[in-house]
Amino acid sequence: MTTPRILPSIDRLRQRPAVRALETEYGPVAVLTALRDVTGTLRRELAGPGLSPIEDGEQAATAIERRTASQLATGFEPSLVSVINATGVIVHTNLGRAPLAESASRRVAQLATGYVNLEYDLAAGRRGSRSVHAEGLLSRVTGAPAAVVVNNNAAAVLLVLAALAQGREAIISRGELVEIGGGFRIPDVMRQSGALVREVGTTNKTRTADYAAAISDRTALILRVHPSNFRIEGFTERPRLDDLVALGQRFELPVVENLGSGNLLDDHTPGGVDEPLVAASVAAGAAVCCFSGDKLLGGPQAGIIVGAEEPLSRIRTHPLMRALRVDKMTYTALEATLLEYARGRARTTVPVVRMLRATTEEIDVRATALADRVAGHPVFEANVVSGVSTVGGGGAPGSALPTRLVRLTPRGGSAVKLEARLRGLHPPIVARIEHDRVVLDLRTVLPEQDDQLTAALSGLE
Numbered sequence: 001m002t003t004p005r006i007l008p009s010i011d012r013l014r015q016r017p018a019v020r021a022l023e024t025e026y027g028p029v030a031v032l033t034a035l036r037d038v039t040g041t042l043r044r045e046l047a048g049p050g051l052s053p054i055e056d057g058e059q060a061a062t063a064i065e066r067r068t069a070s071q072l073a074t075g076f077e078p079s080l081v082s083v084i085n086a087t088g089v090i091v092h093t094n095l096g097r098a099p100l101a102e103s104a105s106r107r108v109a110q111l112a113t114g115y116v117n118l119e120y121d122l123a124a125g126r127r128g129s130r131s132v133h134a135e136g137l138l139s140r141v142t143g144a145p146a147a148v149v150v151n152n153n154a155a156a157v158l159l160v161l162a163a164l165a166q167g168r169e170a171i172i173s174r175g176e177l178v179e180i181g182g183g184f185r186i187p188d189v190m191r192q193s194g195a196l197v198r199e200v201g202t203t204n205k206t207r208t209a210d211y212a213a214a215i216s217d218r219t220a221l222i223l224r225v226h227p228s229n230f231r232i233e234g235f236t237e238r239p240r241l242d243d244l245v246a247l248g249q250r251f252e253l254p255v256v257e258n259l260g261s262g263n264l265l266d267d268h269t270p271g272g273v274d275e276p277l278v279a280a281s282v283a284a285g286a287a288v289c290c291f292s293g294d295k296l297l298g299g300p301q302a303g304i305i306v307g308a309e310e311p312l313s314r315i316r317t318h319p320l321m322r323a324l325r326v327d328k329m330t331y332t333a334l335e336a337t338l339l340e341y342a343r344g345r346a347r348t349t350v351p352v353v354r355m356l357r358a359t360t361e362e363i364d365v366r367a368t369a370l371a372d373r374v375a376g377h378p379v380f381e382a383n384v385v386s387g388v389s390t391v392g393g394g395g396a397p398g399s400a401l402p403t404r405l406v407r408l409t410p411r412g413g414s415a416v417k418l419e420a421r422l423r424g425l426h427p428p429i430v431a432r433i434e435h436d437r438v439v440l441d442l443r444t445v446l447p448e449q450d451d452q453l454t455a456a457l458s459g460l461e
């Protein structure tokens, strides 16, 4: 047993270079609190029974320094950290959806630390409108004359209905009154906007005539919703957008389409991702379309509203706009992402698009390299097998992209335990369990993370 009296005073400790370095890093207040904490704990330990390796003041001070540094490091850790997404779910809502393109991240880093012309008209030298940002690029890539950006697509739906249908009826098919995920239900959002939900048709079949029969002087618009995360198969019918637009034109009613994913590319992947194209809806005459910025589009979280000038100006000037608008970082990341599309480079530079289009051969090369590098691992055996990746994020229901998986068979213990250990690594690896094995799908691992992934796996004991 050592006497607690050998413990150095807090003042003495604060003279030590290592503690001063901690003060520079974390500030004197946090360091003082941590020092008191650690010293208190150590004093109780020394007063207790049992042998202590600490025999003099210098040893005590070193131990306090070490523990204080580690306590501060843990206490100051941000809760949001990078993870490796090896799930094969491309637009993984729980993992932050779309990873940004290099150019978007670079632009944000360049602009975020300074002032920007967010609401300033540089030519006129006076106050401008933030809603001009991204509008030109959105017009270019969708063909719509006007555009507005809000916080996410749920906000876009709310705002569009509030601005165009408050106190009046929005006609919607019973087959499109869907829940998107996280409890986001289209009929609930419609009610929150103040629009009156006028349901027509049945779950599996709704015809243009059903919409026509519901039109009255209370009707504000026709709403069409992309069912996103589910598919009705078999005996089904849904009017084409052109037919709804023609109906709307007869009664001077706008057709609003909630597209969900925001697909901007007209060529489909080998996996058959068949999401509606924004430009096609605009061309078909939808007055307003809305979609997410961080699903298939592959940009920052945002809700994008594109369409004709008149409805867009009502949307832009609605009081809710102020509550739903986005900041300079979102505009910056979105503009940089859209620029990749405008330049025709998105297929190689936007991560979501690149992952969607990666071939099984490309993935197999990376999977095989990884399996080779961890061959003979003490904790698991690695093989490469075939499997499927998914789009996720409520996009492309039923789409299954063929992939090659690195399958980890534990040499002892269960797949559940191994999967949990992978989540505890730095950076955490989020994997899937299939047939009692852990599987890693490199489709969603950024190629520049392959080495990090190999190193983390190799370090597992």
Ligand SMILES: *Cc1c(COP(=O)(O)O)cnc(C)c1O
Binding pocket: 152, 153, 154, 155, 180, 184, 225, 226, 227, 228, 229, 258, 259, 260, 261, 291, 292, 293, 302, 303, 393, 394, 395
């Ligand atoms: C994803 C989705 C939403 C919600 O979009 P967020 O950007 O997550 O708010 C709304 N409607 C449809 C059809 C969707 O697919």
